[in-house]
Amino acid sequence: MTSNVAASIKARLLxxxxxxxxxxxxxxxxFATERLLFRLGESAGRRRCVLKGAALLAAWLPDPYRATRDVDVLASGPSDDSAIRSLMHEICSETCPEDGLRFDLSDLVVETLRANEEYSGKRAQFRAYLGKARIPLQVDLGFGDALAMPPQEIEYPTMLKTLPKPRLRAYPREGSVAEKFHAMVELGTQNSRMKDFHDVWALAGAFEFKGPSLRKAIAACFERRETPWTAETPSALTTTFYQNPELETRWRRYCTASTVLSPPPAQFEVIGERIIRFLGPVRDSFLHGTAFGFSWTPGEAWVTAEEENPA
Structure with a gap:
C-alpha cells in the first residue's frame, strides 16, 4: 500500500x-521539506522550533519563489549533539501515511556551526525516501538569538492539495527583513548572498509593513549582533552599490540559477531602487534618533497615517 502511495505521489510531483x-x-x-515541517508541527518539538529562512517564503508568497535545500529554524533548549539527535528522531517519528515519505535517520549527521560564538548553531543532515527516490535533507538550527516580536502561528501551503497542511510557529516578516538587512550592512560589497536582496525586494513588493514594528525588529537584530549605526551610509543603501560591475555579474548569475523559481528583474539597479526606498528611511531614523511612525505601501513608499487613510 505504501509503495502505491509513494508511486502516485511521485507521479503527481513529476x-x-x-x-x-x-x-x-x-x-x-x-516536497520532503514541506512534509518534514508537517511532522515538526505535529510533534512536541514544535515548541522548540521557529521556522525562518527560504522555506518560510513559501508560506508568504503565492507562487513557488526560491527553492532551498535546507530548513532553517530558530531553536531553544539543549543544543548538544545528543539533544539534536533526539529532536530529529522526535520529529521524524511522526507519521503521515498519505504522503508516502519515509525519513531515514540511520546515518544522521550532526555538526556544529559558528562554534565559539554567542550565537551558535547545529546542522542535522539525513535522508528521506519517496519510494526508491533518495532525497537529501538538511536542517540548520540556530541557538542564542532573540526575536523582537513573538513568533506567528502559520498554516504552510501544500504542493498537493490532498495532503494535510503543516501548522507551526514561524518568524515574523519583520524579523526576516531585519536579519537580511544586517547581512547587507555587515558584508557590504563582499556580500555573496544575492538571495537576501531577492528576498527583501520580494517582501517589500508584496506586503505592507508598519514602521514601528520593522524599526523595532531591526533595532533588536543590530543590538544583538553588537553592530552600531554610523554616519556613513551603508553601501547597500547607495545607488553606486547596485551599479558595481562585479555585483551586477553576480546578480545576473544568481537570476539564472535553477533554485530561482520566480526570476526577479535582471537589472540589479532595479532591485536596489526598491531596497533603498524601503530600508533607507528606517536607517535614517536610527541615525537621527527619531521615531518611525510610517506605513509601507507594497512596492511603493512609506506614507503617513493621513496619506494611508485620506479623509
Whole structure:
C-alpha cells in the first residue's frame, strides 16, 4: 500500500515539475521539506522550533519563489549533539501515511556551526525516501538569538492539495527583513548572498509593513549582533552599490540559477531602487534618533497615517 502511495505521489510531483520547468530533484526536496515541517508541527518539538529562512517564503508568497535545500529554524533548549539527535528522531517519528515519505535517520549527521560564538548553531543532515527516490535533507538550527516580536502561528501551503497542511510557529516578516538587512550592512560589497536582496525586494513588493514594528525588529537584530549605526551610509543603501560591475555579474548569475523559481528583474539597479526606498528611511531614523511612525505601501513608499487613510 505504501509503495502505491509513494508511486502516485511521485507521479503527481513529476507532472508538477514538468509543468513548471523545474528540476525534479528540487521538486522532491521541496516536497520532503514541506512534509518534514508537517511532522515538526505535529510533534512536541514544535515548541522548540521557529521556522525562518527560504522555506518560510513559501508560506508568504503565492507562487513557488526560491527553492532551498535546507530548513532553517530558530531553536531553544539543549543544543548538544545528543539533544539534536533526539529532536530529529522526535520529529521524524511522526507519521503521515498519505504522503508516502519515509525519513531515514540511520546515518544522521550532526555538526556544529559558528562554534565559539554567542550565537551558535547545529546542522542535522539525513535522508528521506519517496519510494526508491533518495532525497537529501538538511536542517540548520540556530541557538542564542532573540526575536523582537513573538513568533506567528502559520498554516504552510501544500504542493498537493490532498495532503494535510503543516501548522507551526514561524518568524515574523519583520524579523526576516531585519536579519537580511544586517547581512547587507555587515558584508557590504563582499556580500555573496544575492538571495537576501531577492528576498527583501520580494517582501517589500508584496506586503505592507508598519514602521514601528520593522524599526523595532531591526533595532533588536543590530543590538544583538553588537553592530552600531554610523554616519556613513551603508553601501547597500547607495545607488553606486547596485551599479558595481562585479555585483551586477553576480546578480545576473544568481537570476539564472535553477533554485530561482520566480526570476526577479535582471537589472540589479532595479532591485536596489526598491531596497533603498524601503530600508533607507528606517536607517535614517536610527541615525537621527527619531521615531518611525510610517506605513509601507507594497512596492511603493512609506506614507503617513493621513496619506494611508485620506479623509
Amino acid at each position: 507532472a508538477q515539475a514538468k509543468a513548471r520547468g523545474e528540476e525534479f530533484e528540487l521538486t522532491l526536496v521541496r
